[in-house]
Amino acid sequence: MTAIKRRPRDAEATRTQILDAAESLFAAQGFGSTSLAQIAQKSHSHKSLILHHFSSKDGLWQVVKERRFSHFVEERKSLFSRGGVTLEEIRNSVRAYFELLKNDPVLVQLLTRAELEQDLSCSQYDEKRLAPFVERMREAQKTGLLRSDVPPAHLLLIVTNVITQWFEARAMFAGWSELEGEDLDSSFLESVEKVFFEGAQK
Amino acid sequence: MTAIKRRPRDAEATRTQILDAAESLFAAQGFGSTSLAQIAQKSHSHKSLILHHFSSKDGLWQVVKERRFSHFVEERKSLFSRGGVTLEEIRNSVRAYFELLKNDPVLVQLLTRAELEQDLSCSQYDEKRLAPFVERMREAQKTGLLRSDVPPAHLLLIVTNVITQWFEARAMFAGWSELEGEDLDSSFLESVEKVFFEGAQK
DNA sequence: CCTTTTATTTACCGATCGTTCAATAAATAT
DNA sequence: ATATTTATTGAACGATCGGTAAATAAAAGG
Incomplete structure (x- = not known):
């Protein structure tokens, strides 16, 4: 037996x-x-x-996305709801978003695949997820920290798009001869901060 | 019969x-x-x-990518090899890249899928494709048009990443309530130019 | 205790997958 | 004109696909 x-x-x-x-x-x-x-x-x-x-297989796929993205929303909310609206705080939020994607490559891949499928439920998460950050941008515009001739959502998207795309295509950039240096990630983040806040123009 | x-x-x-x-x-x-x-x-x-x-099916997939990406390389080379190195010319190159992706959603999708597969052959195309633009950035730094405390490849990646990610996730942003206005695309491009060249800081 | 529910396992289904092979016919070479 | 090559067609292959149904057993409720 x-x-x-x-x-x-x-x-x-x-x-x-x-x-x-x-x-x-x-x-x-x-x-x-x-x-x-x-x-x-x-x-x-x-x-x-x-x-x-x-x-069903499709049902599983939906639950996988929902679990991950809703968790991501909570993660983001706690990240961006602390502290006052100063340039240094916004800078910290940018760095936090960078670290978040850096430490979670699976999340980046899932987000990308959801985008490719044009998953509308993911879009709802996206807006909820970024709403507090948009609000912070708007406040920073009111207090004169950031320029007001650009929609606050654009300010947000510009900096997050740079970072998101960086990690989506991370494997490509790793082979570039132009990008030398010890730490590709922190070196790039440094450049992003400079250009985003101060501009590329001399 | x-x-x-x-x-x-x-x-x-x-x-x-x-x-x-x-x-x-x-x-x-x-x-x-x-x-x-x-x-x-x-x-x-x-x-x-x-x-x-x-x-084989895999062979077909490789040929599909190769045909599209090599064609893209040529398109880009002709786009960025004309004109002198002035701020207005760089601005035009940014706009040209924006229009290129805007008018070719299939290309954006293929690029994204190739990135997800970490297709190394695509990485080679990527570097060749962007090399002339990097060179232009370097020249602009030498002539004092752009800031020199940032690697030229970073300057390129910052602006292209914003645009690429914009069109990769275009369907998500379309549903955002924050982004009103008649022409989402040209409105965003305008903001990108402002922030990239002059900075978000007031 | 017995009954009901349900998480887990096993066996199986028809459909479709990528691929192979042989037959056919049009173009090319000799 | 004949032989060779090859683009096209149709049939078939074993494997695997997602999904179903029934059997088994552990937990829950009475």
Whole structure:
């Protein structure tokens, strides 16, 4: 009589294990290039168990995105709601956004794939996520810290787009001969701060 | 006796038809979510004919990227090699890059997918493509037009990253309530120019 | 205790996947 | 004119796809 090993009966733990495996696979390979069999193997479960918990492959993909992005929203809110509106505080927010993406490449990949799919639910998250930062820009304009002839949302997008694209295409830039130096990341961040606040013009 | 309609025997025309169909499908859906059957249908050919001309699905994907990116390199070279090094010329190059991506959403999608795959061959194209622009930045620094305490490649990346990310995530921004106005694109470009050249600080 | 629910496993389904092979016919070479 | 090449077609391959149904067993409720 061979004792058959069975996964302990823990629905919530199983769900998170499946979500974790699916997240990394979807991020790295994309939705279409990832099979339920792969996810089952990586999460040490079974195809049918995945469908039992998430009803379909598409459903799983939606939950993966929702879990990650809603968590991201909370992360951002706490990042940008502290401190007063000074140039140094805005500078710190820029640095915080940079570090956030730097330390979470999977998030960057998921965001990019969601953008490619033109996922509208992700768009809602995006606006909620950035709203407090936009407000801070507007305040900084009122107090005369930042120029007022540019919409506050543009100010925000300009600096976040630079950073987001930097990490989306990080692998490409790594091979560039023009970009030497020890720490590519902090060196680039330094340049971004200079140009964003003071301008490229001499 | 029913006369069977046969595709005219033209290898080159067939190849381009297949490449065109594959390009738009890969760009919109991604490699893994696109089947040879779909490509065959869209190009009015047959699965076997695709494999005859491109040996495999992966081979086809490589050729699709190579064709598009090499063409992009030439487009860029002609864009940035004319005129002298003045602020107005650099401004024009920025506007030209903006228009280029604006008018070619398929290219933006392919670039993004290539980035996600960390396609190294695309990295080579990227450096060749941007090299003349970097050189122009360096010259502008020497003549005192642009600040010299930032690597020229950084100056380039800052402005191109803003624009690239704008069009990659264009669908998200379209739903934002903060971004009103008739022409979202030209309005954003205006802001980018202001901030890039003069800085966000007041 | 028994019943109900449900998380987990196993077996299986039809469809579609990318690929191969042989047949056909048009162009090219000899 | 004949032989060779090759672009095109159609049929078929095994593998894998996402999804279903039934069996098993652990937890929960009575």
